Amino acid sequence: MSDYDVIVLGGGPGGYIAAERLGHAGKKVLLVEGQYLGGTCLNVGCIPTKTLLNAAKSYAHAQHGARIGLTVEGLSLDWAKLQAWKKKVVDTLVGGVAQSEKKAGVEVLEAYGRFEGPGRVSADGRTYTAEHVILATGSVPVMPPIPGVRDNPQVVDSTGLLDIPEQPKRLVVIGGGVIGIEFASLFATLGSQVSVIEMLPEIVPNMDTELAATMRRALKGIDFHLSCRVTKVDGGTVHFETADGSPGSVEADVVLMAVGRRAALEGWGAQESGLDIGRGGIVVDDRMRTNLPGVWAVGDVTGRSLLAHAAYRMGEVAVANILDPQAHRRGEVMRWHLVPWAVYSLPEAAGVGLTEQQARAAGRDVVTATVPGYMSGRFIAEEGTQAVGASKIVVDARTRQVLGIHLLAPYASEAIWGATAVLETELSIDDLRQVVIPHPTISELIREAAWAVKA
Incomplete structure (x- = not known):
């Protein structure tokens, strides 16, 4: 027994x-x-x-x-x-x-x-x-075998960065995924000089590329180096190679390795x-x-x-x-395919389901709509007229089923569960338009995007 x-x-x-x-x-x-x-x-x-x-x-x-x-x-x-x-x-x-x-x-x-x-x-x-x-x-x-990383006291992973005794004046983040962007946003907001080096052409690879680009422009105080491959780390100097093979480097007090887990x-x-x-x-x-x-x-x-x-x-x-x-x-x-994700940066982002790029790559005929954050009264009331935000919906053009919902706005992480319920229950764009959403809320951006879809 x-x-x-x-x-x-x-x-x-x-x-x-x-x-x-x-x-x-x-x-x-x-x-x-x-x-x-x-x-x-x-x-x-x-x-x-x-x-x-x-x-x-x-x-x-x-x-x-x-x-x-x-x-x-x-x-x-x-x-x-x-x-x-x-x-x-x-x-x-x-x-x-x-x-x-x-x-x-x-x-x-x-x-x-x-x-x-x-x-x-x-x-x-x-x-x-x-x-x-x-x-x-x-x-x-993940700690990739980049020359100069191993046994370098200035290179830390996410666990090490959480316990540093003092805020770094200069931080270099290797990796522009969720972990890297959250830490970059955190320290840039607190006043550190922050640089992000990302191998891919855009940050947060699981995110809709349209909203990812918008989010990158909205992240304040961060210097981005996209399509760049880190070649070595020498103390606090991070050396990289650009897409055309040109060399570059960034100096840091602390280097965060955030290329994934x-x-x-x-x-x-x-x-x-x-x-x-x-x-x-x-x-x-x-x-x-x-x-x-x-x-x-x-x-x-x-x-x-x-x-x-x-x-x-x-x-x-x-x-x-x-x-x-x-x-x-x-x-x-x-x-x-229905597990939502969120990035808790300033601004926040979240999404569930397919991005436009994923849907088209899978051979789906889709229609989409993207609306700006200022379509929400609460967004303007809390963030002002110059803030950046958006909501995007991806819909199957034939069945009218909602395939993906994506948000770039305050409280996006809190609102995305409702979007997940929409996809879990396989609602059509017509069904979603009938859902009553409290006013004024950030969640109303989902409704605005739903009505903006030309389907």
């Missing part, structure tokens, strides 16, 4: 939500986590970065308040206090996860675990058995266990099953969608199918 019904290896968003859901369902669950409960997102990712970004937004509002009659005298930034506030937020939420697991009856083992095969995990000097094992070991930052597959038995491992991570189906019986994988380790909210849903899908082998018949599967 097994020690547990389910063992969860990894205490990040996918792992801890799966353990909690299973515990509340009456299952005997062991959650094994060796580094920190809450995983990368809660400890050194989503939560600390958004805490600092919120502070940056407050700082920017105070700096520019005079234009609306709010003058702040003696505005200053105390980096040490800001770091202390970040730590308090993280500690509070980590404590909340621990309490949630306890309330659900989940046993939490603070130790590094090793997957020994179906139904077996070793940790803390003993082997534990279970009917099911959920693998949720997360991801780690990869599935954490080393050191816990993944390669030795017989798991099917693909190019991005552990191969799973839409129910989160691996090739091994009774073994499931969720979150970043699958390489499918390296987002915390995707991990939450993966954990829930795995739990639903563990509890009921027929759960997939009632829709308990991962719909990978």
Whole structure:
């Protein structure tokens, strides 16, 4: 007889939500986590970065308040206090996860675990058995083999940048994806001199290219070097090559390596266990099953969608199918193409579904509409007449089904869930036009774009 019904290896968003859901369902669950409960997102990712970004937004509002009659005298930034506030937020939420697991009856083992095969995990000097094992070991930052990067104290990953003792005067960000842009926006807003070097011709490659270009122009205080390949890093000097082969360089006090993350597959038995491992991570189906019986994988380790909210849903899908082998018949599967994304920069951006470029590349005949942010009364009231923002909708020209919704505006991350619901329920553009959206809100930009579509 097994020690547990389910063992969860990894205490990040996918792992801890799966353990909690299973515990509340009456299952005997062991959650094994060796580094920190809450995983990368809660400890050194989503939560600390958004805490600092919120502070940056407050700082920017105070700096520019005079234009609306709010003058702040003696505005200053105390980096040490800001770091202390970040730590308090993280500690509070980590404590909340621990309490949630306890309330659900989940046993939490603070130790590094090793997957020994179906139904077996070793940790803390003993082997534990279970009917099911959920693998949720997360991801780690990518550190490419660029000359001068390894053992260079001026080069940090996202975790290292979150803990720097003082704000850098000059920051170079290698990589213009979501992580790179959020940090670039954060430090530029706080007054650092920031440069972003990106190999591709535009920032945020998963974003609609029209809105990505608009967003780049709206990001203040950042010097962009696009279509550039970093050739070496010499101390704080980053050398790069432009698209035409011309050399260039940028000086920095701190260099952030933000070229992405990869599935954490080393050191816990993944390669030795017989798991099917693909190019991005552990191969799973839409129910989160691996090739091994009774073994499931969720979150970043699958390489499918390296987002915390995707991990939450993966954990829930795995739990639903563990509890009921027929759960997939009632829709308990991962719909990978409907996972929304967000960039918490100044301004924010978010999207769900296909971009215009993706739809056309897939051979879809589409119609689109893009409306400016000033079509929303709240946008003007809060951001002013010169602010940059937009909403874009992608619609199938034949079926009239909404294929994608994209926002560049304040609160975009808060509004995008509604857009996700539109795509989840397969609404047509006619259906969407009938939805009542509160006024005045940023979300009204979705309605304005819907009515602007010539379909």
